[in-house]
Amino acid sequence: MARQKFALLGIAIVLSLHVFSNFLEQVEAQDNILLPAAEQWALRNLFVAWKNTEDLNSSLPGWTDFNPDSLPNRDTPPPIDGLSTYDPCYFNSWRGVRCYITLRDTTPEQKNDKGGRIWDANVVTIIVSDESIIGNLPEGIWNFTSLSSLTLTGNPELKGVLPPFTGSSLLWTLKNLDLHGNGLHGSIPSTYGDMLSGLEDLDLSNNRLNGALPENLGKLEKLWTLKLSHNQFSGSIPRMIFRNLSRLVTMDLSHNTFSGKLPNLTSVASLNRLNMSFNAFNGSVDLLVNKTNLDDLDLSNNYFTGSMPNLSSWSNLQSLNLSNNKFDPLDISASLQNVNENLLSLGLSNTSLHGTLSTSMLKRFTKLRTIELDYNNIDGTLDVADLLSFPLNGTRNSTLRISLRNNSIDTVIYKDLVRKLPLILELQGNPYCSGQWADSDVGRCFCTQLCFDSKAEEDIANVKRTTILIASLVCGILLLIIISIGSFLIWKNRRDSGYRLAQVHEKFAKHELKPTLYSYGELQKATNDFHPYMKLGEGAFGAVYKGKLADGSVVAVKQLTTNAQQNMDDFLNEVVVLTTVKHRNLVKLKGCCLRGDRRLLVYECVENYDLAETLFDHKGNQPITWPKRFNICLGVANGLQYLHEGVEPRIIHRDIKANNVLLDKNLQPKIADFGLALLFPNQETHITIEQIAGTKGYMAPEYASLGQISERVDVFSFGVLALEVVSGRRNINFDVPLEKTYLSEWAWKLNEAGSLLDLVDPSLSLHVDEEAVVLRVINVAMACLQTAAERRPTMGQVVAMLQGDIEVGGIVRERYNENVNRSYQKLLGLNTSVTSLVPVEEEESQVLYGSSSQGGGTSHELELSLVKAR
Template structure:
């Protein structure tokens, strides 16, 4: 009661303070009026955030104390308004603020209670502002919210019971904050349309109500991982496709999951679950899950036979108390299985490598009791990466090629040629004896010289890292040899003009990508190498590949990156690697991910970074097809005070080069924007940007896209393998238009990546503003944009008027389609 009273006093005082000024701002524009409450609330948000956030106007342009949030001539970035006409007078009406989207704005300050005054909000999205603090109490007053996303911030405290009281709520994402306390069962009881819940990486605790997820017929994804929940696992609705309750303290036995007919991803690892698992009593025999992780629990009894789960690709039952016996041969029947982990489960007896499943890429059997391993043939023929560290076989058996392969992941054949090489060895020994004296003399001299050079190089490296206050991990060359099976050709992931990339497996089992850089033998090269290490160590973003460390060995330079599982866009889209297929939702998410990564490089890193080589093969995809930009070999640090720089060395990939860069060597952030536009067209069309096997007018993708734009026939560009709904067809046309905006010939006409992110996310204010500059190659056409809104239960196409606001004539406010 005291808190509620304090809040009301705060809001009333704020309204009185701003009343006179806000009255003028909130008055009708052309007969339409924004309520005094909402106008006051927005200006209080502006006052709080602008005072504390560095460079506020660059993150949220248009915001100002002397303007209205819904003024069509000066719109506020991230704010979307709805204009609703009065039924008896189309020239007058009310204005509502329906969307508040603060994406990567790096807000500093608090989340003011005044946000609770924005009663018309349908979408709230505040992301990646770790210095934004406060509590969520006032958000519980908002009744029309459809999508609520506040993640990656410093907000703390409990989640109020009323935060999900909106009957229109579909998405609730409160992950990666500092929230704590218990999650009451009633929190999720009301919203009938709730689809996605993500509350991972907080400090929530306590037990969950047993049936809090049971009757949610529309619920598809629940992520409560990395918290402090305890008690029994709750029951779930049959519609759920993703459950991640890993890294908590849940106890008891597994509930009955046989009703989960649509589950694809189930992760219950690192809890305190116990009991015997009867697979057919726990899991539906027709279950289609592709990933199941029950590791790091206390299950006992027999290892559950899951051969009926034929869609499984990843299975992890490690570190439980199963009575396994010998290696479970039923796993061979899982014809889609790629990764199997049974570490620490008392598996004993022998392992026959030749009987493993043909699709199995990785088998972890560390810390079991396997005493013997069989394989008929050369170990270089072993296709599965097998890890048996901590087994008696690796400790007591003779040192053979097979042992090195399964215990050290060094699958090289040395014994087969032994007899054939005896004569060669004898001859070699004689010759070496003659040369030995000479070699000793030369080596003694070079040893001390090399030692001094290595010491000097190491000192130089340490000084460089100390200067920039970074601490990258330094790997030894031996560690790289072991991780790559002595740089075996089977471990090569790719090769280009700047280096070769190997897959590596570290001693702790982690997978990495190891890139050897070519032509690194001069002092200038070591300076460039160290600068790149310093740069990449300080750059951290979920859409950029993370640098794990580096290695310097003689004149060789190595960079070690995180390993990304699902290849790159070129391999998936153009080469159809492993039969992978990307639907439209996944492709749109990839476009957005790359846009976020480039926006971070251009605007949020210090100094700014121009990538210069954005292309399909340099965007990697993780297990859930999230995009990660890779290969910074051509990246340039960009001075903040310059709009562009000129280089005499034009590098990059054909088809992606911006005209001003290819012809005059001019580099700016707009160079990456052009490449991104071409990449978007490739993702949409499912083809390479240059293909000489196609008819003449289709060889160059960008040119063909502009032709289709002029002919008003954009859908011909779309990948024919995509199955699209009517709404997705409208969305894909809009995204093609954004790609054309990015790939305009004149750099000044292209949007910034901040604007691109906003447009992809549906900010029609920015989209309409930037679209005014879009003309075709001959300067004839201008693009137009449409928006989809819902009037009652009917979908309507609504043209965006010149004032860039959405006008909606009838129907309840809360029925507006998801604006997120």
């Protein structure tokens, strides 16, 4: 009976393949995908405006000029046939351009002259980030009538003014306008508030924009995020601009020249992050006293006057900075009573504070990490031992930083060792640091932050000298032997060091490489002797410290732990490999350091948190919209494709996870931590190892159970990561119902039930056009998570599927035990079967990934499940 079923299924497969093949031929040969004439002209205007970009084919692959003679006027509909050659949406897709495509209901008379179907398309997303674009923004950019997201970031040579609206139609579909990190100048057109009524995220930071804010921005009633920092805006904030912005969550107007009074934010009920620093605001800050839902407030470097506000009832506040203002003089004890005890960071530098800082004032701040009180008139005596008598951050293992630079403190009481002091106390510029205690261990630690105990070292030295003296008096011969042995060891150490150095240079010369070799002292100074305060993170293979080199460049220094030391050849191989791989989605290795058994790697410093901290722990309070999440998935996929296909020999990362994906200031992903990476021979399909290492939840079944390694191990890990990005949760979570504990298993259950969109993070507000892309990413992840390694796509196929260049095949859920049984049988070369399972020699399953047209419906996906039987 089973054989008959599989025979019938085989016939169905042959017929399906025939139909699928004919369908592909029809799409490629006959169908037309057409854009409105206005959008064709808009794309051509963008290309013409940016055509002077260096290496344009690399920055914007697929972009090309239309033939002007073949294009109609703006008001004339495009012809039915003749434009598919220039279609940027499907057949000749442009990087960063995404379209919404629907099948037109056509009668035979309306089809093209070849009998093909007609597809209508509209551009909905344009993303061009960090591509060194040269040019400006043409006015025709607003001719995309269905545009949902416009992201043009990190292109300093993208100059000119913000394009005004030339027509009268509203662009109500635009939800995200992100133009930060460019060279734009001029003012914000007043029409933006009227024409962009659906806008939710507006980011124009890090440009050269100027002028006053138009009051019409107050009409953007759906706005969640407003970022205008690091520009040249001036003037006062319009009084009524925030009257209707009740949904605003984050507002950053810092680093401009705004002046006048603070705006009235009473109606902005959802605001929780406000940064107005480095402006020229004046007057009092009483208007903010009722904003108790804020968790991050920065009003530093302005000209506020009057009394310091009482914010003690703000239970949500975690970060507060009022530094460098002109408040009325206030006793330090009263100022600390004015703020809530849940603070993590407090800045009150240069705010006319006076009095003596006592331990009792700080005991209520059990979560505090940093307090800055520089440039005030705080005087008296500091009892450091008393400061240590209460828990810091809720645990004595944390470090509290207290900065009291340039005050009037003349006495510090502390008599213990300073080497392991869990407190960073900065007292530069106080009378104490110019007195008799300045050169003591305590004074050096608090006045220059160089903390070591010279007395203990001197005692050790004295003991050594006494021992040598006694030994020399008792037995000169023994001393001679010791000197001889010491000389031999020194000679041997120098010889070994020379051998190691020669080995290093020989290895680098063989590969024609010249990586930077840093001295240990240079890195020790850059990281303040690897101080815990400089630590960025720590994993199984070592800790990573932030460092600042002598030339001012900021780096990340990874100090490998002793129990994780590689042999010299393996270490040099890793340096050689990481020096040769260069890709925008991989963390760049700048150099290395060897000193005895110490081995250090020096990487570029990525200015943000990792993906796990940003997505799961919400560090940085950065809203990660769907376009940014999609860009993270695509960036990681591009990085892995480069490792698997772009270098020789291939590299298997083996530890792809959210913690190993760093995000820069523009949320661009960079794969990091190559501690488990393997060089993979090009002639091998897979290898088997005994030492299995990785992270629970991310390891592929054949690797976790059998030690088999191939590129598909990284593919499986990427599938888990993609589901985490879509769902906004970790792949293993014991705080949810049992059926949802393991993310991949829950995804398979939702796949069987046909409800994959239930995976989507509830905090995401998806537009209709974004649901198709989300479903595509989930289907790609499910394809990566198949138990049989040979059924998973390559990373090249993953990138193509994410970009919509090839279709995602439908996923067939197999029983886990069946797949594991097959894997063992193939490994051992057995042909026996297990009860209730089809013998290996009688069945083989596969999912096909092929190019096809974008179909109709909500997902615009053509799903085809193919099971092949022999």
